[in-house]
Amino acid sequence: MSGRPIGDGASARLDPHNDIADIDRRVFGGFVEHLGRHIYSGIFEPGHPTADAAGFRTDVIELVRELGVSSIRYPGGNFVSGYRWEDGIGPVDERPTRLDLAWHSTETNEVGLHEFVAWLDRVGSDLMLAVNLGTRDTAEALDLLEYANARVPTAWTARRAANGHPEPFGVKMWCLGNEMDGPWQLGHRNADDYGKLASRTAKAMRMLDPTIQLVACGSSARSMPTFGTWERTVLEHTIDDVDFISCHAYYQEQGGDAQEFLASAVDMKMFIESVITTADAVAAARKTDKRIDISFDEWNVWYLFNDDGTMNEKSEDEWPVAPRLLEDVYSVLDAVVFGDLLITLLQHADRVRSASLAQLVNVIAPIMTEPGGPAWRQTTFFPFSLTSRLAQGRAVNVPVRSGSFSSSRFGDVDAVNAVATIDAAGASLFLVNRSTTEGGPVRIDLRPLQDFIERTVSLSETHQLADDDIYAVNTLAHPDRVGVRAVDSASVVDGFLEIDLPAVSWTALRLE
Numbered sequence: 001m002s003g004r005p006i007g008d009g010a011s012a013r014l015d016p017h018n019d020i021a022d023i024d025r026r027v028f029g030g031f032v033e034h035l036g037r038h039i040y041s042g043i044f045e046p047g048h049p050t051a052d053a054a055g056f057r058t059d060v061i062e063l064v065r066e067l068g069v070s071s072i073r074y075p076g077g078n079f080v081s082g083y084r085w086e087d088g089i090g091p092v093d094e095r096p097t098r099l100d101l102a103w104h105s106t107e108t109n110e111v112g113l114h115e116f117v118a119w120l121d122r123v124g125s126d127l128m129l130a131v132n133l134g135t136r137d138t139a140e141a142l143d144l145l146e147y148a149n150a151r152v153p154t155a156w157t158a159r160r161a162a163n164g165h166p167e168p169f170g171v172k173m174w175c176l177g178n179e180m181d182g183p184w185q186l187g188h189r190n191a192d193d194y195g196k197l198a199s200r201t202a203k204a205m206r207m208l209d210p211t212i213q214l215v216a217c218g219s220s221a222r223s224m225p226t227f228g229t230w231e232r233t234v235l236e237h238t239i240d241d242v243d244f245i246s247c248h249a250y251y252q253e254q255g256g257d258a259q260e261f262l263a264s265a266v267d268m269k270m271f272i273e274s275v276i277t278t279a280d281a282v283a284a285a286r287k288t289d290k291r292i293d294i295s296f297d298e299w300n301v302w303y304l305f306n307d308d309g310t311m312n313e314k315s316e317d318e319w320p321v322a323p324r325l326l327e328d329v330y331s332v333l334d335a336v337v338f339g340d341l342l343i344t345l346l347q348h349a350d351r352v353r354s355a356s357l358a359q360l361v362n363v364i365a366p367i368m369t370e371p372g373g374p375a376w377r378q379t380t381f382f383p384f385s386l387t388s389r390l391a392q393g394r395a396v397n398v399p400v401r402s403g404s405f406s407s408s409r410f411g412d413v414d415a416v417n418a419v420a421t422i423d424a425a426g427a428s429l430f431l432v433n434r435s436t437t438e439g440g441p442v443r444i445d446l447r448p449l450q451d452f453i454e455r456t457v458s459l460s461e462t463h464q465l466a467d468d469d470i471y472a473v474n475t476l477a478h479p480d481r482v483g484v485r486a487v488d489s490a491s492v493v494d495g496f497l498e499i500d501l502p503a504v505s506w507t508a509l510r511l512e
């Protein structure tokens with residue numbers, strides 16, 4: 001497949017009447033799993049020169065704050081389906097060491113619920129907790145909910161107080177297991193069995209705390225053989241009991257076909273729209289007005305497969321502690337696809353009300369660390385931090401007229417994709433040029449925006465991620481090789497914004 005020009009110039013109109021919905025800040029969520037070096041030597045490294053009294057790396061805390069992560073899903077992932085949460089509470093030296101079957105590793109349990117909540121307080125994010133519905137059942141989920149959220153004196157809340165937290169943690173968002181459709185998952189079930197388990201667990205959890213919001217497991221990928229029927233069956237059981245259904249999606253370049261990889265956001269769009277359609281069809285058949293939202297609680301670029309289709313990641317030692325697993329190094333190309341995925345989430349802000357970038361530190365992550373050494377930003381850090389900071393208020397569709405390229409999976413794909421957001425102080429615009437071969441100018445009519453706010457606007461910030469080498473990366477040796485640059489050529493004249501979009505580029509603009 002080859003890329004074609006974005007045209008003599010692409011054009012668009014930023015019209016606030018094309019609004020989608022207010023953006024739920026939970027869309028800028030992250031995900032921390034007990035996996036590889038995410039916790040141990042990632043966020044937690046007692047003895048590190050920057051470690052605080054609790055053993056948390058303050059260099060990582062600062063980067064997570066800069067990233068702008070609203071809520072963080074914890075503790076898994078595949079890990080949660082074998083996890084006993086009680087192992088992670090009480091005096092650290094009395095906690096058991098366990099085998100983690102999901103990642104063939106050893107879990108020391110030095111970090112558990114209390115430590116993680118203390119870390120979240122430092123980074124300024126909310127907790128989204130997953131319960132184990134793989135090797136466990138409703139009773140253990142209720143125990144954890146009572147421990148975390150109950151106010152009245154009980155055996156569990158007394159233990160919480162004895163462990164240093166008399167006040168409830170007040171966790172609002174709860175995931176009912178993880179990827180239960182996946183044959184790799186501990187306790188994997190068919191949709192009918194999982195739907196029944198999720199429904200009875202959700203009902204019981206709501207009896208304990210009616211204020212919580214619940215996420216049922218959707219599909220692990222749109223390519224799963226059960227995709228579609230899984231969502232329908234699970235929601236037929238749970239539609240009255242849950243608020244969200246999850247989507248998970250990971251993308252990677254395969255066979256050296258960068259142009260096809262740059263079409264990944266089309267898959268995410270089709271995924272989201274199919275799940276919404278399915279959820280609304282279940283609601284219609286049940287004659288309920290209830291609208292189930294999407295929690296896109298795992299999304300990223302992940303080099304999971306080799307070109308021959310075999311899986312990439314294996315723990316090589318016998319049950320190592322904190323091995324180097326899933327430590328993908330992200331290129332400019334990866335970051336452009338990643339930025340496009342964020343644009344796609346915002347284009348569906350009316351139904352995607354929560355999302356979690358998978359993951360945060362060292363493990364398919366925007367932040368990397370070296371034990372005893374520095375922490376640095378991967379290329380994907382920049383689109384996330386900028387979108388989280390600049391995308392405020394209401395999301396607005398910005399249809400773009402541009403050239404297209406031909407994808408073997410999706411047919412003709414627009415070269416340029418965009419979304420805007422509008423808030424009290426101004427507007428932000430996010431653009432991606434997916435063409436591998438052609439850059440070019442984009443002209444955007446801002447007059448509808450100016451009429452709407454009854455003021456002229458001017459550019460206050462421009463940020464662009466592009467490079468002559470689309471495979472350039474940041475590493476321990478060269479942590480600042482890739483970054484974003486201001487776009488000197490961008491201008492607003494007579495209500496029209498003009499900007500050059502290089503091939504394979506992601507751009508964020510702020511208008512005030």
Ligand code: AHR
Pocket residue numbers: 033076077078079178179220298358359
């Ligand atoms: O994020 C890595 C893994 O991907 C998670 O543990 C699992 O839920 C998914 O398959």
